[in-house]
Structure formats: C-alpha cells, structure tokens
Amino acid sequence: MSYRIDRLGHQGDGIAAGPVFAPMTLPGEVVSGTLNGQRLADIRIDEPSARRVSPPCRHFKACGGCQLQHADDAFVATWKEDVVRTALAAHGIEAPFRPIATSPPQARRRATLSARRTKKGAMAGFHGRASDVIVEIPECRLLHPDLMRAIPVAAALARETASRKGALDVAACLSGGGLDVNVTGGRALDGPLRITLAGLAEAHDLARLAWEGEVIATRNSPVQRFGNTQIVPPPGAFLQATAEGEAALLADVMAAVTDAARIVDLFAGCGTFTLPLSARAQVHAVEGEAAMIEALDIGWRKAAGLKQVTGEVRDLFRRPLLPDELKRFDGAVIDPPRAGAEAQVAQLIAAAIPRIAYVSCNPVTFARDAAALISGGYTLSGLRVVDQFRWSSHVELVADFARM
Structure with missing residues (x-):
C-alpha cells in the first residue's frame, strides 16, 4: 500500500493520513512499506521530493543521532x-x-556517547534509531574533529570498567585543556576502580575525568571561555x-x-x-x-x-x-x-x-x-x-x- 506524506512531525518523521509515521521521508513523497501499528517500516520511496538529498553521513540510516540528513538545508531551516x-x-x-x-557540520563540541563492553572488547557510539542498540560512528559528520577522540575513550572506559550487562553514558566536552569527560551509569567507585580510571585519564590525555560527577583526575584545567572570562564548570555541566x-x-x-x-x-x-x-x-x-x-x-x-x-x-x-x-x-x-x-x-x-x-x-x-x-x-x-x-x-x- 502507498502513502503520501503530508507533513513532518515534531520528531522529524513523515506523517501520512491515518496517521501513519514514516521516518526519513519528506512532505509530498509517495512511499510504501510494511505497516506495524502506526509506523511504516522497510520504506521504499516511490515518488521522491525535490528537497531530498543524499545523506552526507554513511551512518545516517542506522544511527539515531540525526533525523533530517535526507533533506536539503533550506528545507530543514x-x-x-x-x-x-x-x-x-x-x-x-x-x-x-x-x-x-x-x-x-562537525561543530558539536559536546556529546553523550553510549559505550558497552562486548565479548571482543567494547563499542561506543550513539543509539540506533528508536533502539537501545549502540551504533559505532567512526565517520560522524556531526561531532567536531577534536571531539571524535571521545569515541575510543568511551570504548576504553567500557572495556576496562563496565560489565556486559549495562552501558555507560560518557559525556564528553571540548575544553581549553582538552577533553573533559564525565561518566554515568557505571558501578560504585572503589580503590581499584579509581586507580584504573586515573590510568585511563593519563593514557588518553584527558583534561579531566569524573565518575558520576566525582572528579577522579584533573591533568589540565578544563576551562571554558565566556566573553573574556575563563571558568571551570563542574563535571557534566550544561x-x-x-x-x-x-x-x-x-x-x-x-x-x-x-x-x-x-x-x-x-x-x-x-x-x-x-x-x-x-x-x-x-x-x-x-x-x-x-x-x-x-x-x-x-x-x-x-x-x-x-x-x-x-x-x-x-x-x-x-x-x-x-x-x-x-x-x-x-x-x-x-x-x-x-x-x-x-x-x-x-x-x-x-x-x-x-x-x-x-x-x-x-x-x-x-x-x-x-x-x-x-x-x-x-x-x-x-x-x-x-x-x-x-x-x-x-x-x-x-x-x-x-x-x-
């Protein structure tokens, strides 16, 4: 069955009569696919919009970090x-x-990555679209190039500190001293974990590493500049x-x-x-x-x-x-x-x-x-x-x- 997309919803999904929600579609397009409840899956674009473009990032279809790379900039604006x-x-x-x-593009200076320990090591990235599955993003078009260093940092943190039962949330931010990292969702701090974390901060040249808001190591001041003033924000601050x-x-x-x-x-x-x-x-x-x-x-x-x-x-x-x-x-x-x-x-x-x-x-x-x-x-x-x-x-x- 075919559906004509009438508009985009607030989450960026196309909406057809019904309503039927179709991700990665645009107004005016005619699409078909498999209807699961109110959501269309396995979508085929039968009549594309003139505003449709090729997504600049190869991870777009799987990654949930972006919703609108399939539309041109003027349409999104x-x-x-x-x-x-x-x-x-x-x-x-x-x-x-x-x-x-x-x-x-490539301007985001802060992001929260998900990281999980695996049988073969660890993986880190963003959650997949409407999923808790982690999608690795080695060629992300969103993050600042200097922030991309946070991906192997997040993977190392999961490999060295996490169980395979849960994921870590690794909030990373660029600062004047380098990467400023705050980890949440991990196990309770103890002496051996503190030693491991301090070693990871050293090995990955982090400005600061905090665990659930508690600073473990500060190697360089993680300063932020507001006007002509420098401040050191608390870990994980907005x-x-x-x-x-x-x-x-x-x-x-x-x-x-x-x-x-x-x-x-x-x-x-x-x-x-x-x-x-x-x-x-x-x-x-x-x-x-x-x-x-x-x-x-x-x-x-x-x-x-x-x-x-x-x-x-x-x-x-x-x-x-x-x-x-x-x-x-x-x-x-x-x-x-x-x-x-x-x-x-x-x-x-x-x-x-x-x-x-x-x-x-x-x-x-x-x-x-x-x-x-x-x-x-x-x-x-x-x-x-x-x-x-x-x-x-x-x-x-x-x-x-x-x-x-």
Whole structure:
C-alpha cells in the first residue's frame, strides 16, 4: 500500500493520513512499506521530493543521532522556523523572524556517547534509531574533529570498567585543556576502580575525568571561555552545543538588553550570558545548581574589567524571584529548561521589567510563556531560530520582549 506524506512531525518523521509515521521521508513523497501499528517500516520511496538529498553521513540510516540528513538545508531551516510559527499560532501570536543561525557540520563540541563492553572488547557510539542498540560512528559528520577522540575513550572506559550487562553514558566536552569527560551509569567507585580510571585519564590525555560527577583526575584545567572570562564548570555541566550557536544566542541576548544597566540572568548556568553581559552591566545570576554558581563566581573574581556580578542558588520553579526582588533590574535574561518558566514569567510581568531576552529549547512552552508576556503588556520585538543541533528535530530560539 502507498502513502503520501503530508507533513513532518515534531520528531522529524513523515506523517501520512491515518496517521501513519514514516521516518526519513519528506512532505509530498509517495512511499510504501510494511505497516506495524502506526509506523511504516522497510520504506521504499516511490515518488521522491525535490528537497531530498543524499545523506552526507554513511551512518545516517542506522544511527539515531540525526533525523533530517535526507533533506536539503533550506528545507530543514524552513521546517524548524515553521515549528516555532505553528507553536506561536496556537496562541494567536505572529512574530518577526530574523534569519536562522545554523551551525556548520562537525561543530558539536559536546556529546553523550553510549559505550558497552562486548565479548571482543567494547563499542561506543550513539543509539540506533528508536533502539537501545549502540551504533559505532567512526565517520560522524556531526561531532567536531577534536571531539571524535571521545569515541575510543568511551570504548576504553567500557572495556576496562563496565560489565556486559549495562552501558555507560560518557559525556564528553571540548575544553581549553582538552577533553573533559564525565561518566554515568557505571558501578560504585572503589580503590581499584579509581586507580584504573586515573590510568585511563593519563593514557588518553584527558583534561579531566569524573565518575558520576566525582572528579577522579584533573591533568589540565578544563576551562571554558565566556566573553573574556575563563571558568571551570563542574563535571557534566550544561554548555551550549556549538561555539557558533552560543555566539548567535549571545549576540541577540546582548542586543535585547543593550540599554540595561542592571540585569538579572535567570537559569544562568555557569555564566554563558552573565559573564559577557558583565562587561557593560551589573548582573545578578540565579541558578539552581550551587556548583555552577560557584564556578561562575570564581571566574568573575579572576577576571579584570568587569562590572559587579552577584550569584544566587535558587530553584526558580519552586521559588521564582518576586516583584520586590526584581524591581531593581531594568533588563532580564531567561534561559529555562524544556518545561519553560511559567511561574517566573508571571513574576517578571508583575515587576514590569522593561526588556527581556528569552532563550528557549522548546517552542511549545516558549509560546505559552510568550502569550503570557504579551497579555501582560510586552511586545515580541523579534525572534531567531538557532539551529545548534544540525540535522536533528531539536529547535532552539532566542527572542526579545519590550514593555509597551
């Protein structure tokens, strides 16, 4: 039986009437295959789309790391912008879009690899599409060339420390000192394991190796640079996925609050926005993880020429900053996780802060919060989709709001 693909879903799968979900297909294509429930398998492309291209990576069909390598770049850019437009339209919102900022191939500077011990040694890579099977990726087109060194590191960690019953998650990030690695999902630390891990850090020239967040070895400082400031983040701390994506987000954030002299940075992390902003404004950083605020504070104290930065450890979901705490600021930056920031946005509205820069990784919760801001007297001045996760279905954006 044949199916005509009507659209792409939020996970990047083609959707035909039914609905029938068909991965690696595009709108307008006629396809056939074996229907398992609502999902089409063994897909044949009977009538291809003009937007279809040959995937640049030979691992694409098996690997689950990318969903959209079969579409040309212009299609992916338009689709990601339309995901945001659709989310906003559900709340009756139209917004002026700035040009999308797409990171280049081989730009990802952090990734979490899965690694498993095998009969013959070990394997490491990404999970297969809709599977827990590990797919090795020796020619990945997504990861930065320097990050590719993490693949043999992950395999060595599994070979030397893991059982064959479970996989390790190996989070690796490029830093100024080399590879910064944090392993989760492994067995409990003991003396022999610490010795083994220290040897692996030495053998693979790692900047830092941590096990379940506990630092085992630091051979070179795993510094990250935010503006003119260097910080050492805690193991496994959140960082933007690409340098190009971070730069695009930062440029729009700084433009949104350009006239502010006192800024509050909510969900501040280790200071991605706080520290560059402090070159021209006083900034109060609020973050739920104490180790991130500590890293931010140490970095600011070691830097020169910055205005005052203060930090606060606070769960902004349970205890959002209230209007009397916000009234001293004339600009706000907010970068919440996927759940958005409904409670904190309500307090920003009550405080009537003149300018707000909102960074989001979830168009649906962003649209909800944007609707609240607009109802509260703000104008959505501009929005940009920032595609750090090239060839994936993941959508990020940065928007600025001004009080009328």
